Amino acid sequence: MGRTLNKGRSAFTSASDMLANVGGVAATFFLAPLLFHASVSDAQVFALSNYGHGWDWLVSILWALGCGLITFAGSKMLLAVTFRLGSARLTALIFGRDQY
Numbered sequence: 001m002g003r004t005l006n007k008g009r010s011a012f013t014s015a016s017d018m019l020a021n022v023g024g025v026a027a028t029f030f031l032a033p034l035l036f037h038a039s040v041s042d043a044q045v046f047a048l049s050n051y052g053h054g055w056d057w058l059v060s061i062l063w064a065l066g067c068g069l070i071t072f073a074g075s076k077m078l079l080a081v082t083f084r085l086g087s088a089r090l091t092a093l094i095f096g097r098d099q100y
Helices: 011-051 056-095
Strands: none
Touching: 011 056
């Protein structure tokens, strides 16, 4: 009844979070396969030497999920920090404060 999910959040914070999410999805789409293909063989060799034969399919699936999660979380964090620091710098330039 008139409640909002983002009570107390500014429009800029909501917009920067949304842009960080979209950028995180885009970065995951392009970068996660590169990370996966560059490192899946090492993960499979590790699993083979420590756990034996027959686990390569499970390691591949879990490694793909891990690469996607790491790529999304890292890029979202980087974009969110960049948007917040950029907005602070822009605000300082507009309003004449030079403390950032």
